[in-house]
Amino acid sequence: MSEESLDHVISALYEAVLEPDKWQEAVGLCGQFAGGIDAQMLTIDKIQNRVLFAVIAGEAFPLQFNLDYEQHYVKIDPHVTLLRNAKVHEWNFCQRTIFPGVVNRSEFYQDFLLPRGLGYALLAVVDEDESSMTSFVAMRSNEMRPFDSDNKMDALRFSSHLQRAIRMQQKMTGLLNQVDLGAMAIDALAMAILIVDDSGRILHLNQKTEELFKAPASGLKSRFGCITTTEQNQKHKLNKLIFDATRTPAFGGAMELGLAEPRHLYVIPMSASSPFIRDWQRPLALVVVTDNRNNLSALTLTGRLYNLTQAELRVASALLAGNSPEEYALEFGVKLNTVRTQLKSLFSKTGTRRQSELVAVLGRTPPLKNGD
The missing domain is CATH 3.30.450.40 (GAF domain)
Structure with missing residues (x-):
């Protein structure tokens, strides 16, 4: 042949x-x-x-x-x-x-x-x-x-x-199981999501993001294959968020963008174990854009990214607040075995093995910040 x-x-x-x-x-x-x-x-x-x-x-x-x-x-x-x-x-x-x-x-x-x-x-x-x-x-x-x-x-x-x-x-085809989101998972979400490298170059984006780029009032656009803002004074903020999310140690952050249709943009560091990072051999960040009218909390965003149930979200919230599984079970009147089952599911969906790793991954979802 x-x-x-x-x-x-x-x-x-x-x-x-x-x-x-x-x-x-x-x-x-x-x-x-x-x-x-x-x-x-x-x-x-x-x-x-x-x-x-x-x-x-x-x-x-x-x-x-x-x-x-x-x-x-x-x-x-x-x-x-x-x-x-x-x-x-x-x-x-x-x-x-x-x-x-x-x-x-x-x-x-x-x-x-x-x-x-x-x-x-x-x-x-x-x-x-x-x-x-x-x-x-x-x-x-x-x-x-x-x-x-x-x-x-x-x-x-x-x-x-x-x-x-x-x-x-x-x-x-990992879908929503972890923040190492695959292309099909990203496309399945009803929010604008894209993966970028440290220079802001777009490696993957879903249909919602394409629609966002076409809307003049969205505050975002693609220029020479890179994500940028339509407002000149916001470009530096976005570049800094991407820089912070792709350096070592990495930090997540958020900013508000757009004037006619206000939205929040989250930049989340991708885990070093992400298959995207292994394939591209460089630090990457997940960019998520939400409509302010939906008023998503950081925890709700975490739930959507990892496809968590409401019960799993409550356990995640307790762990992030510093409570142990035993304390959560006692406070909410839930059987400890049930909490442990939910904890195992959280490990599976987030690709973690220990409670400390789980809290670290959940904590990467940035808090909502106006302005910076």
Whole structure:
């Protein structure tokens, strides 16, 4: 396969990260690049053996067969069993590892794969962690010749890019669970949110932010790819907030902007463990713009950013006030076990492990300040 074809495949993979509807096209292109006519990418929960994410590309698999696979055939798929012991990016030919006797006795082959006109597979684990495994299978008709070493080398050429795209996709589908917000999470929020670097350059923004930039009275605009204010005397304040949020140690802050439609702008340091920071290799800040008419408190903003329940917000508020879980349980007449369960949920949603880390992360949401 040519370098031009490979560039097309790689571009499709990274486009799919930003536009999930394009995953089927990207998986299909990967399969074709490796010499297949159909392809499947599957992320499986290794403990519960259930499908977390599935893409099947090709005419052999209409929607109903995709559903049948996820609900039943994944549990008996010999490819999945084979891949559990494989190394990441170790591509194998099914004809060398799945013998004719297995095929003849396999419900998966006899009732699912062979009736679709498919018989040969080139497969590998393309990403794996402690709890999940993502596999990729390129398939050929049983009337075609089996996959060979040239197909394997072609698969290796896109394999690492596929892994990176999968990891980026997983980060972006974290939704509202933590302030390491992915692109899909940011887009899902009904408030203007964007991610900027230390120079104010915009790395990601959601639709609400785009609408804000188009409104002359919003007080904000994008200039040469950077966020700035429409009022000259407010530019320095915004630049300083971004500087403070991206230096070490980092500090959050807020300012009021706009004249006809007053709003508050919050600048929040992104955690050093943020996948965005790992990808961009530099300090980043989360910028959140709220309409003053909504009168969001800092705690309410925290709740929206982390998708906290009202009960979790009350526990968070108590912890920020310096109270212990035991003191909170006693004061509000709540069972201590219930508070501990809510605390565990707070740890999970904010990506923290200890109470001190949780308080530090929650405390990063800046208080509302007029003027500065």
